[in-house]
Amino acid sequence: MNMETKINMPLQLTSTSLRIGxxxxxxxxxxxxxFRIPRALWRERMEQVKAFGYNAIDVYxxxxxxxxxxxxxxxxxxxxxxxxxxxxxxxxxxxxxxxxPYICSEWDGGGLPAYxxxxxxxxxxxxxxxxxEAVASWxxxxxxxxxxxxxxxxxxxxxxxxxxxxxxYDCRDPKGYIAALRDLALERGIEMPLIACAGQGGLYEASGxxxxxxxTCNFYPNDRDPQFEAKAAAYQxxxxxxxxxLMVTETNRSHFLLRRLLxxxxxxxxxxxxxxxxxxxxxxxxxxxxxxxxxxxxxxDFHGMVSSVGHVRKEAYEGRLLxxxxxxxxxxxxxxxxxxxxxxxxxxxxxxPREQGTLLQRRLQLKDGGQxxxxxNVGSEEEAxxxxxxxxxxxxxxxxxxxxxxxxxxxxxxNVPLQTWGLEGTLRYATAELSDVRASADxxxxxxxxxxxxxxxxxxxxxxxxxxxxxxxxQEQGDQEGSAQLLVSFxxxxxxxxxxxxxxxxxxxxxxxxxxxxxxxxLEDIGENGEWTIGQEISYDTEPHDVNVSWSATAxxxxxxxxxxxxxxxxxxxxxxxxxxxRGYAWYxxxxxxxxxxxxxxxLIHQGSDTVSLYADAAYAGTYTxxxxxxxxxDVDASSSSKLTARVEIWGHTNFDDARLPGLRLHAMKGLTGxxxxxxxxxxxxxxxxxxxxxxxxxxxxxxxxxDDKTWAITGFGGWLSPDHPAFxxxxxxxxxxxxxxxxxxxxxGIQAIARLFVNGxxxxxxxxFDPYMDITPYVTPGEEIQIVVFLERVLGLPSGDVLLYxxxxxxxxxxxGCEESGLLRHAQRSRSSAVSAALPHTMEAGEIAWLxxxxxxxxxxxxxEPAQGWRVxxxxxxMKLTVLxxxxxxxxxxxxxxxxxxxxxxxDQASFYLPGPWMGEKDNRLAILLEAVEAGEASRLEALSFTxxxxxxxxxxxx
Numbered sequence: 001m002n003m004e005t006k007i008n009m010p011l012q013l014t015s016t017s018l019r020i021g022x023x024x025x026x027x028x029x030x031x032x033x034x035f036r037i038p039r040a041l042w043r044e045r046m047e048q049v050k051a052f053g054y055n056a057i058d059v060y061x062x063x064x065x066x067x068x069x070x071x072x073x074x075x076x077x078x079x080x081x082x083x084x085x086x087x088x089x090x091x092x093x094x095x096x097x098x099x100x101p102y103i104c105s106e107w108d109g110g111g112l113p114a115y116x117x118x119x120x121x122x123x124x125x126x127x128x129x130x131x132x133e134a135v136a137s138w139x140x141x142x143x144x145x146x147x148x149x150x151x152x153x154x155x156x157x158x159x160x161x162x163x164x165x166x167x168x169y170d171c172r173d174p175k176g177y178i179a180a181l182r183d184l185a186l187e188r189g190i191e192m193p194l195i196a197c198a199g200q201g202g203l204y205e206a207s208g209x210x211x212x213x214x215x216t217c218n219f220y221p222n223d224r225d226p227q228f229e230a231k232a233a234a235y236q237x238x239x240x241x242x243x244x245x246l247m248v249t250e251t252n253r254s255h256f257l258l259r260r261l262l263x264x265x266x267x268x269x270x271x272x273x274x275x276x277x278x279x280x281x282x283x284x285x286x287x288x289x290x291x292x293x294x295x296x297x298x299x300x301d302f303h304g305m306v307s308s309v310g311h312v313r314k315e316a317y318e319g320r321l322l323x324x325x326x327x328x329x330x331x332x333x334x335x336x337x338x339x340x341x342x343x344x345x346x347x348x349x350x351x352x353p354r355e356q357g358t359l360l361q362r363r364l365q366l367k368d369g370g371q372x373x374x375x376x377n378v379g380s381e382e383e384a385x386x387x388x389x390x391x392x393x394x395x396x397x398x399x400x401x402x403x404x405x406x407x408x409x410x411x412x413x414x415n416v417p418l419q420t421w422g423l424e425g426t427l428r429y430a431t432a433e434l435s436d437v438r439a440s441a442d443x444x445x446x447x448x449x450x451x452x453x454x455x456x457x458x459x460x461x462x463x464x465x466x467x468x469x470x471x472x473x474x475q476e477q478g479d480q481e482g483s484a485q486l487l488v489s490f491x492x493x494x495x496x497x498x499x500x501x502x503x504x505x506x507x508x509x510x511x512x513x514x515x516x517x518x519x520x521x522x523l524e525d526i527g528e529n530g531e532w533t534i535g536q537e538i539s540y541d542t543e544p545h546d547v548n549v550s551w552s553a554t555a556x557x558x559x560x561x562x563x564x565x566x567x568x569x570x571x572x573x574x575x576x577x578x579x580x581x582x583r584g585y586a587w588y589x590x591x592x593x594x595x596x597x598x599x600x601x602x603x604l605i606h607q608g609s610d611t612v613s614l615y616a617d618a619a620y621a622g623t624y625t626x627x628x629x630x631x632x633x634x635d636v637d638a639s640s641s642s643k644l645t646a647r648v649e650i651w652g653h654t655n656f657d658d659a660r661l662p663g664l665r666l667h668a669m670k671g672l673t674g675x676x677x678x679x680x681x682x683x684x685x686x687x688x689x690x691x692x693x694x695x696x697x698x699x700x701x702x703x704x705x706x707x708d709d710k711t712w713a714i715t716g717f718g719g720w721l722s723p724d725h726p727a728f729x730x731x732x733x734x735x736x737x738x739x740x741x742x743x744x745x746x747x748x749x750g751i752q753a754i755a756r757l758f759v760n761g762x763x764x765x766x767x768x769x770f771d772p773y774m775d776i777t778p779y780v781t782p783g784e785e786i787q788i789v790v791f792l793e794r795v796l797g798l799p800s801g802d803v804l805l806y807x808x809x810x811x812x813x814x815x816x817x818g819c820e821e822s823g824l825l826r827h828a829q830r831s832r833s834s835a836v837s838a839a840l841p842h843t844m845e846a847g848e849i850a851w852l853x854x855x856x857x858x859x860x861x862x863x864x865x866e867p868a869q870g871w872r873v874x875x876x877x878x879x880m881k882l883t884v885l886x887x888x889x890x891x892x893x894x895x896x897x898x899x900x901x902x903x904x905x906x907x908x909d910q911a912s913f914y915l916p917g918p919w920m921g922e923k924d925n926r927l928a929i930l931l932e933a934v935e936a937g938e939a940s941r942l943e944a945l946s947f948t949x950x951x952x953x954x955x956x957x958x959x960x
Contacts, residue, residue: 010151011158011193013214015240017335018247018267020094020151020158024334026262026326028319029056029096029249029270033105034084035065036277036300039077040918041310042084045275046091048306052316053323056094056158058249058270059084060103061146062111063138065283069582070115073141081142085149089156095149096195096249096270098161099142101125101135101181102169102666106285106296106907108583109653110164110666117653117667118577124667125169127176136184143188150192159192160185161249165199165218167206169657169666175208182213197249201235215239216268218250223257224378224407229361232264236338240265253304255318256376259409263362263374265338274319276301276308278914281821281890282583285655286610290904292660292770293627295610295651298892299908309872309914309950312538317521324435324523325411329366332420336364341373344390344414350404351384358383358404370416370427376409389414394429399475400453400489402431408451418460421446423510425483428457432490432514438526445511445530449492449520456488456512464503471498472514490514499530544874544946549927550855552835553842558849559615559645561587562827567815573606575669576650581818586648586671590811592616594640595740598679602634603644604745604806606674606775609663610651611881613847613934614675616642620847622936623881625903628663630773632678632747632806644675644811651893660770676743678808684788685802688731690715692722698791702730703758705787718753718792718800725796732789739783741807746788748772750801753794760787772801821890828853828885828928842942844880844933852942854927856920869951870917876943879935885928887919896942899935917950 012019018027030049037045049057061081067073075081088095102125103111116122122130149155162181171177182194196207197216207215217235221228236246247268248261258269277300284296301308305316326333341363348360357379364372377383383404388395396402404410410433418425421437421444432454436447448454463484467474471493477485490498497515504510511530515523525533561567567589570579576586594600603621605612609628614621616638624631638644650670658664689712691702701707709732713720717731737744748755748767757764759779767774780786786805794800819827831851844850875882878898884891892913895902915927933940 013193013244015243015245016265016337018245024331025055026334027056027094027268028054028323029058029268030054030274030305031270031272032057032275033060033277034081035062035079035283036279037275038916038918039080039083041916043087043091044310045306046088046093048310048312049275050091050093051320052305052312053319053321054093054274055323056096057088058096058098060105060107060111061097061099061142062103062105062107063100064109064111064113066141067113067138070113075141082145085145085155085157089149089154093156094151095155095157096159096161097146097157098164099139099146100164101138102164104164104655106287106300106655107279108283108285108655110285110655112653112666114577114582114653114669117669118575125163125166125171125177127173127180132180132184135181139184139188143185143190147189147191150190152191157192159195160190161195161197162213163196163206165197165206167202168199171205174205175210178208178210178213182210195247195249203238214244214247216247216249219248219261220250220252221257223252223254226359226378229260229264229359232261232266233338233362236265253302253315254407255315255322256407256409258322259374259411260376263338263364263409265336265364267334271304273300273302274304275306276304276908278308278891282650282652284652284893286652286663287654287656288658288660288664289906292658292664293625294904294906295895297905297908297910298894298913301908308908309870311540311950314537317537321435321521325433328434328437329372329420332366332368333364333372335367336372339363339365344371345373345387346390346393347386347388349386349388351386355379355381356383357381357406358385360387366416366420368417368420371414373412373414374409375404375412377404377406380406382406396429396457397431397455398457399473399487400431400455402455403452405451423508425458425460428459430457431455435520436523436526438528440528442507443509443511443528445513445526445528447513447515447520447523447526449515449517451517452492454490454492454514456514458486458488460484460486460502460504460510462505464505467503468501470500471496472500472512474500488512492516494518495534497532501530541949541951544948547871547947548857549945551838551840552832552853553838553850554831554835555848555850556831558613558620558647558847559618559643561817561819563587563817563819563823564826565817567817570814570816573672573674573811573814575673576648576671576818577669579816579818581671583650584818584820584823586650586816586818588646588648588672589815590644590675591813592638592640592642592644592677593812594677594679594809596640598640598740598809600636600638600640600677600679601681602632602678603636603638604676604678604743604808605631605633605646605672606676607662608648608672609668609670611649612672613647613932615645615847620936623901623932623934625901626663627661628665628668629661629771630745630775638677640677646672646675648672660768662771674743675811676745676806676808677811678806679741680738680807682735682805682807683802684733684735684805685717687714688717688733689713690720691730692720692724693728693730694724696728696793702732703761703789705761707732717790717803718794727792727794727796729792729794730789731792732787735786735788735805737780737782737784737786738807741782741809742777743775743808743810744777744780744786745806746774746776747804747806748801749804750799752798753792753800755800756791758789758791824883824890824930825885825888825928828930832928840942840944841877842931844931844940846933846936846938846940848933850931852929852931854929856925856927869949870920871915872912872948872950873915874912874946874948876911876946877941878943879933879938879940880942881932881934882942883930884913886915886926889919891915895934899938901935914950
């Protein structure tokens with residue numbers, strides 16, 4: 001980006017500043033996602049963000065939320081992104097726009113449309129022309145919209161992010177890829193700065209360091225990591241070399257960490273998900289938070305400032321206080337430079353420390369003079385602290401005690417010119433934090449706060465004799481060149497700020513207020529005479545209410561498709577995306593076909609993902625979450641002619657790329673690729689020919705079927721006692737394939753190593769602990785010998801597992817149907833007429849499914865006469881999976897605790913769902929809950945649904 005372009009941009013970046021319209025700004029940016037919040041509540045959430053200190057929001061724009069099928073676009077209703085942008089502009093919030101193409105965000109596929117995954121040989125997140133052409137079609141829709149709301153065009157969008165954390169992905173050409181996205185953006189009228197965020201610190205890997213694209217950082221540390229400032233400061237210095245400020249586009253939500261980042265010179269602070277929401281519909285992602293597999297909950301809440309239902313949390317008050325501190329110092333802080341505190345403070349003494357958790361690592365050199373010292377306690381205990389400056393050996397505090405509080409980062413001023421606030425003199429130091437300034441022509445009010453005691457040292461022009469003091473101690477420490485040296489101290493007391501009024505020789509009044517930190521968090525206003533207004537935390541009704549819900553239920557045939565259209569014959573089992581099914585449920589039906597006289601020992605699911613519920617005729621064989629891998633289910637009650645049914649739910653395409661499971665690859669598809677009736681199992685663990693080698697480099701002669709291995713040792717698989725670490729070994733074995741089978745699968749059960757497989761001289765693939773199955777059917781001729789060679793890389797002391805070979809026959813005559821959100825709603829509406837009265841608890845046998853209907857009353861639920869704002873509904877039960885529809889929308893997908901089937905669920909509350917108040921009455925005010933009993937061999941029980949109202953109970957204020 002050349003300098004002329006940089007100067008003319010509404011957003012201007014230098015190493016020490018971020019300017020908007022020429023004004024230096026510090027950006028506090030809260031994630032606020034229109035696609036997770038009902039449209040009727042967008043404005044309310046924006047006002048909450050502003051009220052608690054944030055001047056910007058970052059917004060993802062999910063490609064697959066707007067392109068539901070290839071070429072079918074929707075920007076209406078709840079998907080009206082332009083209406084959201086217009087509201088944000090009206091609210092006065094700057095916007096960091098993040099249109100992808102990939103967004104992550106724990107969202108289905110990271111925003112990439114699933115139809116891309118089904119395109120042969122298409123390579124996502126690459127410079128491949130077919131992929132870039134697909135991205136261009138998305139950019140054609142979203143970028144002109146964002147350009148319309150750029151700052152210089154009357155909107156509030158200040159920058160645009162290309163891609164998202166590309167350094168987490170194995171992009172072979174990040175420079176070429178980001179350059180291609182940049183060019184697409186410029187061609188579509190984007191004039192604002194372009195940014196690219198690094199998720200794990202790889203600035204080149206994330207941005208390609210492409211000209212015209214500004215790298216930013218995402219940091220997710222332990223908030224109390226004592227080494228964190230060193231890391232953040234290193235990135236600040238690296239970026240400053242290119243005259244770019246440190247912009248942290250994502251980080252944790254605690255303002256303790258945000259203050260630590262501010263000390264390192266960050267000009268944009270973007271804690272991720274300060275405003276929570278809901279993954280409505282089938283928009284949840286799956287990812288690797290479950291070591292390795294996790295399903296993302298419908299509740300999307302990382303406990304930021306605002307909950308999923310709009311309740312303000314305690315952390316919000318920290319945001320409001322931080323903004324007031326920023327505002328107090330104004331442009332001097334916005335253009336401050338970060339530096340090491342060690343060069344300024346010669347000593348940090350902890351009085352009787354137990355664990356030494358207090359740090360003073362960074363300072364900010366204010367533009368108009370003076371310093372802010374950042375005192376952070378990363379420990380778990382309070383400490384009394386004494387500071388000594390290098391330049392004049394000043395030691396403080398002098399007349400009180402400075403206590404460092406765990407989880408706090410205090411910003412302490414030193415040698416700050418009072419001219420910053422229109423006065424002569426100097427704020428020599430303060431052990432209390434300055435958070436508010438009120439200045440007029442003849443009067444200035446400075447507000448300080450502390451947990452316990454505060455001490456303020458001032459150099460002022462000569463005072464007149466008058467001084468009014470209430471709860472403060474004012475000591476004159478002598479005159480210096482016609483100026484008065486004052487030491488003012490106070491003891492913080494909740495609800496009773498201390499004050500003093502100093503009359504300056506020129507008639508100006510300086511009013512000092514000292515208050516307890518708990519009051520500062522709730523401070524709402526300071527008058528020009530020092531009067532104050534302190535509010536109270538907003539409190540909410542958190543107790544469940546008795547709600548008279550009329551329940552009814554109807555049982556369903558669990559093997560029958562819920563799709564309106566009949567099943568279609570398909571040419572064998574294949575992934576759903578290849579059959580045009582991108583979300584929701586699907587039903588695979590096939591015929592078991594086993595030669596006469598063969599016994600079925602179990603069923604093998606091939607590459608199953610996400611949730612697979614399996615039936616042989618009407619017998620339930622269990623529900624499984626193989627993560628895209630295969631799974632053997634023993635002892636299934638299946639005859640040679642059984643009808644096989646697999647009800648498959650796409651919980652969500654993964655939002656993160658992880659090689660441990662096939663279903664965690666970012667391009668992974670869903671459903672399954674086959675079912676096999678296993679008629680024979682071979683345990684192959686014993687008597688392998690083995691050769692120990694000392695290199696990972698493959699020796700082709702050992703892989704050939706005709707190789708003579710008679711001189712090799714004979715041992716169990718992985719059973720050689722080797723001194724090597726890691727150990728590299730070849731294992732060879734032959735087995736006779738059954739003539740009647742047409743499927744052959746190896747299972748390395750319990751393997752804790754990496755095994756590269758070669759079958760009859762051909763490379764078959766790699767197995768490892770997370771994906772221990774390998775289908776070797778393409779390399780086997782039924783009735784002939786199978787030559788298996790394994791190159792094993794194992795770690796000292798870990799097992800290699802048992803080797804099993806499953807032989808069997810593939811199911812035939814496949815039929816497939818699918819049902820998305822609208823299809824489920826139609827099925828529920830058709831089924832309601834046959835429902836009979838029901839009550840909770842509701843019990844179902846394993847494998848059963850049913851609709852549970854609930855008619856909600858229309859009564860207001862806000863409490864104390866407030867209008868209905870919705871319900872948070874808590875679910876209790878065991879072994880039950882629920883899909884909850886309300887207002888024509890899936891508002892929650894839950895999986896109650898119990899059993900071995902349930903996967904890890906992450907991302908929010910696993911046991912509740914949200915009924916938005918604006919949808920009540922406006923839409924169908926009835927619940928439809930699809931119940932699935934998903935634990936084989938155990939009954940499932942829905943115990944209760946508890947309704948807690950959404951809304952404010954009381955808010956009080958007091959003032960003096």
